[in-house]
Amino acid sequence: MYKLILPKRYLLRRKITYLAILAVALCVFIVVVVMTVMNGLVEGFRDKNHDFVGDCIISTDSLVGFPYYQELLSRLETEQYILAISPVAHSYGLLSRPGSDQNLGIEIMGVDPIRHSQVTGFGDFLHYHKNDPVAAFTPRYATDRMGCVVGIDKMWWQRDRAGVYTHSPTPPQMELILSTFPLTAKGALARADLDAVLTESFLYSDDSHSGLVKVDGNMIYIPLEKAQVLFGMDGDTPRISAIHIRFTSGTNLTAGTNKVRDVWGAFVTDHQNRTYADLLDHVRVESWIVNRRGAIAPMEKEQTMLIFLFLMLGVITVFIIFVVFYMIISYKSKDIGILKSVGASSADVVEIFLRFAAFVGLLGAVLGAGIGCAFLVRINDLEGWLFTNFNWQLWDRSVYAIGEIPNTIEWEVIGLIIAFAVLACQIGAVIPTIQAARRRPVEILRVNQV
Amino acid sequence: MSQILVSKRMFKSYRMGQSRLDVLKGIDFAMKPGEFVAIIGASGSGKSTFLHILGALDKPDSGEVYFENQRLDRFRGGQLNHFRNKMVGFVFQFYHLLDELNVLENAVLPAMAATGTFGWIKQKKAVTQRAKELLERMGLTQRLRHKPYQLSGGERQRVAIVRALINQPTLLLADEPTGNLDSETGRGILMALEELNRDGQTIVMVTHDERIATRAHRIVRLVDGIIVENG
Numbered sequence: 001m002y003k004l005i006l007p008k009r010y011l012l013r014r015k016i017t018y019l020a021i022l023a024v025a026l027c028v029f030i031v032v033v034v035m036t037v038m039n040g041l042v043e044g045f046r047d048k049n050h051d052f053v054g055d056c057i058i059s060t061d062s063l064v065g066f067p068y069y070q071e072l073l074s075r076l077e078t079e080q081y082i083l084a085i086s087p088v089a090h091s092y093g094l095l096s097r098p099g100s101d102q103n104l105g106i107e108i109m110g111v112d113p114i115r116h117s118q119v120t121g122f123g124d125f126l127h128y129h130k131n132d133p134v135a136a137f138t139p140r141y142a143t144d145r146m147g148c149v150v151g152i153d154k155m156w157w158q159r160d161r162a163g164v165y166t167h168s169p170t171p172p173q174m175e176l177i178l179s180t181f182p183l184t185a186k187g188a189l190a191r192a193d194l195d196a197v198l199t200e201s202f203l204y205s206d207d208s209h210s211g212l213v214k215v216d217g218n219m220i221y222i223p224l225e226k227a228q229v230l231f232g233m234d235g236d237t238p239r240i241s242a243i244h245i246r247f248t249s250g251t252n253l254t255a256g257t258n259k260v261r262d263v264w265g266a267f268v269t270d271h272q273n274r275t276y277a278d279l280l281d282h283v284r285v286e287s288w289i290v291n292r293r294g295a296i297a298p299m300e301k302e303q304t305m306l307i308f309l310f311l312m313l314g315v316i317t318v319f320i321i322f323v324v325f326y327m328i329i330s331y332k333s334k335d336i337g338i339l340k341s342v343g344a345s346s347a348d349v350v351e352i353f354l355r356f357a358a359f360v361g362l363l364g365a366v367l368g369a370g371i372g373c374a375f376l377v378r379i380n381d382l383e384g385w386l387f388t389n390f391n392w393q394l395w396d397r398s399v400y401a402i403g404e405i406p407n408t409i410e411w412e413v414i415g416l417i418i419a420f421a422v423l424a425c426q427i428g429a430v431i432p433t434i435q436a437a438r439r440r441p442v443e444i445l446r447v448n449q450v
Numbered sequence: 451m452s453q454i455l456v457s458k459r460m461f462k463s464y465r466m467g468q469s470r471l472d473v474l475k476g477i478d479f480a481m482k483p484g485e486f487v488a489i490i491g492a493s494g495s496g497k498s499t500f501l502h503i504l505g506a507l508d509k510p511d512s513g514e515v516y517f518e519n520q521r522l523d524r525f526r527g528g529q530l531n532h533f534r535n536k537m538v539g540f541v542f543q544f545y546h547l548l549d550e551l552n553v554l555e556n557a558v559l560p561a562m563a564a565t566g567t568f569g570w571i572k573q574k575k576a577v578t579q580r581a582k583e584l585l586e587r588m589g590l591t592q593r594l595r596h597k598p599y600q601l602s603g604g605e606r607q608r609v610a611i612v613r614a615l616i617n618q619p620t621l622l623l624a625d626e627p628t629g630n631l632d633s634e635t636g637r638g639i640l641m642a643l644e645e646l647n648r649d650g651q652t653i654v655m656v657t658h659d660e661r662i663a664t665r666a667h668r669i670v671r672l673v674d675g676i677i678v679e680n681g
């Protein structure tokens with residue numbers, strides 16, 4: 001019974017235990033907030049990359065592309081685990097406006113808007129045609145003309161400092177001129193005799209907001225067939241740059257990708273004696289994670305580094321808790337001597353102080369996690385308030401693609417942090433307790449009687 | 451089995467860096483069940499050290515200590531805890547009460563330590579009753595809910611005596627149980643101890659008051675680490 005009474009009394013009667021609880025709460029608070037925000041950033045970034053690519057991608061970096069894709073598409077269409085596929089032509093070009101000699105280097109992606117939005121988040125990224133991609137390339141103000149979809153950060157004038165993109169109710173009327181350098185299947189300039197350049201005029205029909213800075217700042221989408229013409233991928237052996245693939249739900253990413261790789265392997269074998277078969281050599285089959293690794297990896301590295309830093313903070317936390325308990329228990333070592341002198345076992349004594357530490361740890365951790373969650377729920381309001389009242393914000397929304405501070409609370413993570421905090425308290429308590437409990441009662445009591 | 455407690459050639463010294471302080475230099479001592487022995491000696495002569503070893507709160511450097519023919523100095527673990535809890539009641543010279551517990555809780559602590567929560571719930575009534583009776587005899591009826599810091603030195607000493615007696619130990623070891631009491635209260639305590647002794651309680655009491663010592667059956671005088679008078 002005293003094993004319950006004593007921990008409770010220690011908890012309630014000593015001011016230093018309130019400080020210990022506060023110390024634990026503070027540490028847990030910081031870890032909860034930073035972990036949640038950092039996790040949210042990385043998760044959000046991964047999701048955006050996933051939405052941009054789809055589940056799996058067959059692609060080549062060559063600007064020439066690869067041929068015989070119609071055959072490949074029909075093979076892929078028969079696969080059970082594939083939900084949708086979207087062929088894409090990708091290359092580079094120059095963007096200019098009528099009446100201006102300034103031109104900008106850009107990426108151009110030719111897509112079938114319906115197929116592409118079945119595989120990727122393309123339909124979601126649109127503004128005027130949100131989830132209505134059929135007419136993505138049809139400008140509202142001139143339905144008979146060819147339209148294009150522009151990466152939203154190319155429309156630089158649209159964004160204010162708070163990160164809000166302002167759209168007029170109707171799309172702005174604007175002509176954009178794309179110039180490209182079509183290549184032959186052999187990789188030579190197709191129009192070497194005709195000053196090499198192919199120019200085509202498009203009307204702005206919509207913009208695309210994928211959340212990926214590079215994509216939103218560089219990409220212009222046009223219809224697939226048009227892109228093939230502009231890149232020289234049309235003609236007798238039409239070519240494309242990539243096929244984006246979405247798996248049926250429940251398909252394992254690696255397993256699905258491996259199956260696609262098998263389909264591709266068979267396709268290559270069947271075409272190895274055809275002309276231009278060498279173009280099939282440099283095509284890769286990858287999951288979205290591998291494909292976007294170059295973008296995701298630095299972010300994940302940052303997270304790993306941050307986790308490492310927080311581990312160090314965790315070590316300090318454990319140490320602080322350890323010191324607090326060491327002091328409390330050293331101060332209470334007289335009690336350990338007394339308990340042992342009346343016949344309590346070392347295990348009993350350890351149990352008492354572990355209970356005490358568990359009380360302190362649990363109270364502190366739950367308090368810290370509670371405040372952390374409350375803070376996270378209001379973190380964006382808080383930042384908004386700081387911005388409107390003091391013109392202060394964490395980062396400039398017109399520069400960074402992240403609009404909101406991520407604050408999705410993950411209960412497993414919170415639970416884990418609480419468990420670790422309680423564990424730290426136990427470790428902090430158990431060492432001085434065992435040290436004291438192993439000594440002879442008089443050794444402890446003599447020190448404490450003066 | 452005629453002796454309850456025996457020590458043979460018991461040595462105890464303290465190491466202080468290079469030098470060594472020999473406190474007990476070969477103590478031969480024996481007592482029968484039901485005896486009431488007083489140990490006297492100058493301050494620093496090793497009385498407390500001797501009593502601690504008899505209570506298994508400390509170990510001798512060499513020599514043998516027997517309790518009911520068992521080697522007390524070789525007790526360990528559960529055996530040791532059982533001895534400290536059930537066989538011996540120890541009254542410290544400096545009381546050593548738990549600050550967080552009140553008088554009644556301090557008094558019943560050894561009984562609580564002897565059993566788990568459920569065992570305690572079963573015994574609680576009887577043990578509390580016994581504690582209250584003992585505390586009444588010590589004149590502490592009005593103080594049951596007080597914390598140690600609210601008590602005088604003498605009052606703390608009396609709580610410590612009740613705590614030592616709560617498990618009805620075979621052996622009561624008391625280190626100057628009347629040291630902080632006025633002669634009136636001291637005599638009251640002494641009478642209580644004599645009464646216990648008449649009922650068969652074996653008692654070893656340390657004191658440096660010769661008059662108090664004469665109330666015991668036998669006086670043992672410690673001088674310079676050995677027993678010089680035994681009778």
Ligand SMILES: Nc1ncnc2c1ncn2[C@@H]1O[C@H](COP(=O)(O)OP(=O)(O)OP(=O)(O)O)[C@@H](O)[C@H]1O
Pocket residue numbers: 446464465466471473491492493494495496497498499500543658
């Ligand atoms: N842990 C220790 N380290 C060093 N010396 C010690 C230690 N414990 C006791 N001593 C010494 O041992 C001697 C005996 O101490 P002890 O407490 O047994 O004396 P005592 O006879 O009970 O004295 P008093 O009547 O003042 O209580 C003292 O000189 C003390 O300084």
Ligand SMILES: [Mg+2]
Pocket residue numbers: 497498499543625
């Ligand atoms: Mg003493």
